[in-house]
Amino acid sequence: MFSWQTQPLTGLNFLGMVIGAVIVLMVVLVVVMYTIYFERKVIGWMQNRIGPNRVGPFGLLQSAADVFKLLLKEDIVPANADRLMFMIAPIIAFVPSFMVLAVIPYTAAHVFTAGLNVGVLYYIALSSISIVGIVLGGWASNNKYSLVGGLRSAAQMISYEIPLGLSILGVIMLSGSLNLNTIVAHQATDRFGWYIIPQIIGFVVFVIAAIAELNRTPFDLPEAESELVAGYFTEYTGFRFAFYMLSEYVYVFAIASLGTTLFLGGWEGPFLPSWLWFALKTSLFIFFLFWVRATMPRIRIDQLMSFAWKVLIPVALFNILLTGALSLIL
Amino acid sequence: MYGSNFVFVLIFLALGALLPISSLTIIGPLLRPSRPSRAKETTYESGLEPIGDARARFNVRYYLFALLFVIFDVEIVFLYPWAVEYRHLGAFGFVEMLIFILLLVIGLAYAWRKKVLEWK
Numbered sequence: 001m002f003s004w005q006t007q008p009l010t011g012l013n014f015l016g017m018v019i020g021a022v023i024v025l026m027v028v029l030v031v032v033m034y035t036i037y038f039e040r041k042v043i044g045w046m047q048n049r050i051g052p053n054r055v056g057p058f059g060l061l062q063s064a065a066d067v068f069k070l071l072l073k074e075d076i077v078p079a080n081a082d083r084l085m086f087m088i089a090p091i092i093a094f095v096p097s098f099m100v101l102a103v104i105p106y107t108a109a110h111v112f113t114a115g116l117n118v119g120v121l122y123y124i125a126l127s128s129i130s131i132v133g134i135v136l137g138g139w140a141s142n143n144k145y146s147l148v149g150g151l152r153s154a155a156q157m158i159s160y161e162i163p164l165g166l167s168i169l170g171v172i173m174l175s176g177s178l179n180l181n182t183i184v185a186h187q188a189t190d191r192f193g194w195y196i197i198p199q200i201i202g203f204v205v206f207v208i209a210a211i212a213e214l215n216r217t218p219f220d221l222p223e224a225e226s227e228l229v230a231g232y233f234t235e236y237t238g239f240r241f242a243f244y245m246l247s248e249y250v251y252v253f254a255i256a257s258l259g260t261t262l263f264l265g266g267w268e269g270p271f272l273p274s275w276l277w278f279a280l281k282t283s284l285f286i287f288f289l290f291w292v293r294a295t296m297p298r299i300r301i302d303q304l305m306s307f308a309w310k311v312l313i314p315v316a317l318f319n320i321l322l323t324g325a326l327s328l329i330l
Numbered sequence: 331m332y333g334s335n336f337v338f339v340l341i342f343l344a345l346g347a348l349l350p351i352s353s354l355t356i357i358g359p360l361l362r363p364s365r366p367s368r369a370k371e372t373t374y375e376s377g378l379e380p381i382g383d384a385r386a387r388f389n390v391r392y393y394l395f396a397l398l399f400v401i402f403d404v405e406i407v408f409l410y411p412w413a414v415e416y417r418h419l420g421a422f423g424f425v426e427m428l429i430f431i432l433l434l435v436i437g438l439a440y441a442w443r444k445k446v447l448e449w450k
Contacts, residue, residue, distance in 0.1 A: 021341045079371040091350045098346035114335040147384045158399040165406040172413040302449035309447045
């Protein structure tokens with residue numbers, strides 16, 4: 001099997017890496033389009049509606065039609081906005097969302113994955129950069145809704161980043177590595193099985209913090225349309241708006257992939273090929289996120305902030321100490 | 331070669347930047363109309379004439395949470411290397427981290443008591 005990781009960096013290997021990265025990009029774009037379709041269908045069914053069913057068979061081309069519609073829309077920059085910042089903010093938000101996918105092990109063959117020894121840290125560090133894009137977009141729009149939406153978003157995302165980081169620590173303590181490939185390999189041989197079993201508290205904290213990081217219901221306050229119109233992207237139109245949406249859904253895929261890798265055994269599984277196992281587990285994770293969205297009402301901002309600091313962080317710290325104590329005893 | 335991994339990351343950076351930049355500055359202008367008008371470029375404020383601009387003062391609470399975030403994020407950065415080496419450190423490492431986490435919990439409890447964590 002071709003693998004650029006074990007070989008010296010030659011022109012041919014470089015070409016292979018570029019092709020691998022382009023394949024990841026293409027797959028991600030298709031996955032994101034069908035994630036949006038899947039979300040609309042699932043929520044439609046849960047609310048006793050049909051969901052999109054007009055464009056193409058079963059509405060399968062609905063998301064593609066939406067993308068082309070946005071591509072054809074005028075790109076309006078408000079006269080009062082900070083023009084340069086307004087224009088680059090969606091790009092700053094999007095680039096990290098795609099970059100984090102470089103370390104996710106999709107298959108048993110590591111052709112599409114950078115086996116960084118700091119994989120988990122790389123993910124957490126890069127995903128924080130998107131917050132800059134969001135605050136910048138909100139500030140540069142020079143619109144009160146955008147500003148408040150952007151600031152709320154930032155406050156929420158930085159607050160929930162801490163429990164997210166702490167919940168992963170338990171996994172790292174068990175596997176002794178930040179490399180996502182090694183973490184997957186460890187789960188196959190660990191005596192407790194996948195880390196969702198020994199790290200069940202960590203997993204619960206991870207899922208809650210992940211939903212909040214994604215600004216999704218029940219934590220979608222930055223986009224609370226009844227008070228803030230559309231939050232930080234109120235002033236955005238056309239394809240710039242599309243890139244905010246795109247980065248949001250790429251993060252849905254990324255965080256589901258990360259959760260799969262850390263807690264659900266990654267691509268490990270019997271009989272089926274490894275990529276299919278990965279796809280199944282990730283789809284299950286994504287389905288869960290949509291299920292939560294269809295079930296829960298939005299919570300208030302004071303509840304949101306105090307939940308992160310007064311519940312999730314103490315629980316996550318407790319989980320670290322528990323993991324530490326138990327792995328000393330057992 | 332381990333360095334190749336970082337080259338792969340750089341390729342992702344280049345592709346991730348290329349996609350929005352090319353579609354926004356090269357392909358986009360060919361496809362979309364551009365008919366700016368004054369009314370279209372006004373700031374949206376629920377259909378009313380915008381009052382002032384958004385360069386206004388906003389609540390200090392956001393800064394307090396930002397400060398707390400910095401403290402706890404640095405804590406996480408300290409915990410990561412410890413967690414990687416945890417299996418080799420044994421009981422000594424556990425006690426040491428217990429003290430470290432205890433100090434931070436005291437900080438969190440102080441912030442809690444001072445009502446920094448309340449959002450009113």
